[in-house]
Amino acid sequence: MNKTPRGSAPKDAESTLYASVRALIQSARSTIARGVDLVQVHTNFDIGRHIVEFEQRGAQRAEYGQQMLKQMSERLTAEFGSGFSLSNLKLMRQFYVQYAPRIGQTASGFFEGQAPREISQTLSDLLIASDVKRPFTLSWSHYVFLLGIKNTDERSFYEIESTQQNWTLRELRRQFQSGLYERLALSRDPDGIRQLAQQGHIVSQASDLLKEPLVLEFLGLSEQARFSESELEAAIIHKIEHFLLELGKGFLFEARQRRFTFDDEHFFVDLVFYNRLLRCYVLIDLKLGKLTHQDLGQMQMYVNYFDRYVKTDAEAATVGIVLCKKKHEALVEITLPKDANIHAREYQLYLPSKEELQQKLAEWAVADE
Template sequence: MKELKTDKLFNAVKNLIEESRRSIARQVNTAMVFTYYHIGKMIVEDEQGGEERATYAKQTLKLLSSSLTNEFGRGFSVDNLESMRLFYIEYGNSETVSRISEFPFSLSWSHYVQLLKIKDKQERNFYETESFQNNWSVRELKRQYDSSLFERLALSKDHNEIIANSQKGRILENPIDTLKSPFVLEFLSLKEDHHYSESDLERAIIDKLEQFMLELGKGFLFESRQKRITLDGDHFYIDLSFYNRLLKCFVLIDLKIGKLTHQDIGQMQMYVNYHDRKIKSSDENPTIGIILCKQESKTVVEFTLPESNEQIFAREYKLYLPSKEELKGVL
């Protein structure tokens, strides 16, 4: 009994210490971001007061870097000071300053260094908002940017929606809002020229489920793999079953390594109908079916499904990171 009480006390103290450390880390991060912002401001204001702007960065930043490094140690290289300068230039107005105050805890200086590499303002705002709302690490931010998430979402949205996304993040109201085009599954480490089966693809996804759910988007909860349904004594198996807490519906995924066929769509229609009639509750939204295939056929989808379809979607997947030029060509 004493051991039980001691364990309970230990866990309570442990949780308190861990939360305190997180709180301290958030405060330190906030202080660092604002300090670097104001250092950038001082550099820009001093630069504007000088006569030879062209040679300013090479001379003054080098001297300033040397002096600060001697006084405070690492963290004040010429490159870092240049990032602080650019940080103030890009965020030095009332709109962007208010954006900093919106994200005081979750975005680190390393996040902003990565964001500053994105030249397009709308695109940068989009990744900044998504990083905060999804609690992306710097590594995940870089992966999402390298996989051209902004461009992939733009394939299924109009210009005004993209502007809204860049300012306040994606708001999931319709099933189409969850879907990227294409899905990028490079983290599965399946080679493009390798002869893999649908079972291999499913197994790789399960092994890297966390990364796959990040690629799916917001609000996804994993339910099961190879979910069985039985109709008149015949068994059918749904490859992957998820629930989306934001859309409040089941999301079923069927994996196809070849070209999409009308039989694939008919099978998914059966899965969706079964869930809607037998599993979903009255307060949940209609089930969503996604056929993740190697080669999509928009014509087959168009003529197999009714024009009012809002439940079944086909999306291609790629096993490598497409270049931004490739996606911009599609756009």
């Protein structure tokens, strides 16, 4: 029998200690990194404030102001290094102009009158105090990207979602480029669109889970390539984190090819998810071609089975989604009852044109008036 040498810790205990210390270090580094981001954002906001206040004194004409910023950029870069180019100073000015009215106070109020050594303590308070209204929650890189979004409602939506979902800059760019705001807005009434801008994506009913089309460009499959439904499913499983991000809030992956049996016959659901916000199962069936009434009937059977034999009384009704290449609206309407929890949604393997989505949204708004 192997014995632990005298004076040495058991391996399990060592692993537990290592995991605890590792988690502490990662948490500390994350907090420090976030703190650095917050300091940079607040500092850039204040730089923008100083520039705007100087301009508002009316001491110079526009061309002089441009030259003044250029000279200041050169001096700051010489002393502090990169990050203070003319374009960056203009972004700081724009950042202040955009956010000062909404915040209602200067971000410098958090640091005003404090010695440099006190700033770190104030920053720590900002990070841990739950009752402090934090004016900024994202990195400077996030805000630079958001400043490029002209539509204020759309910009507000992406800022809220980036904060709530902890999106990286890469994830934010992908969601913007895939037209997430437009795809969600197209399935909502005017009040729902206003809610997107004011509160972000709220999931309170089954219809809130839906967007169209689902964009699966991350799978790396070509529109022209020949592939089977099983290959499409395998590609989704391989990129399951990306697929969960595309599905939206609250989704947990449970199984692929989930089998159930009755009357000695086996049936398989392509993908089974659970949404923790709605507390319900979400079944997804993948179809390569055009939607048929048999596809809808099959999904209705899957949903009925889960509702009767899988879900508990405390859980909400199961949602079924047939993900297809081409949807037939009239077929869906005539096949399914109005209260059916079955939905057909199209997918595409390339990023949509934002201009096309915006045009569809404009047409939808006019038609709804």
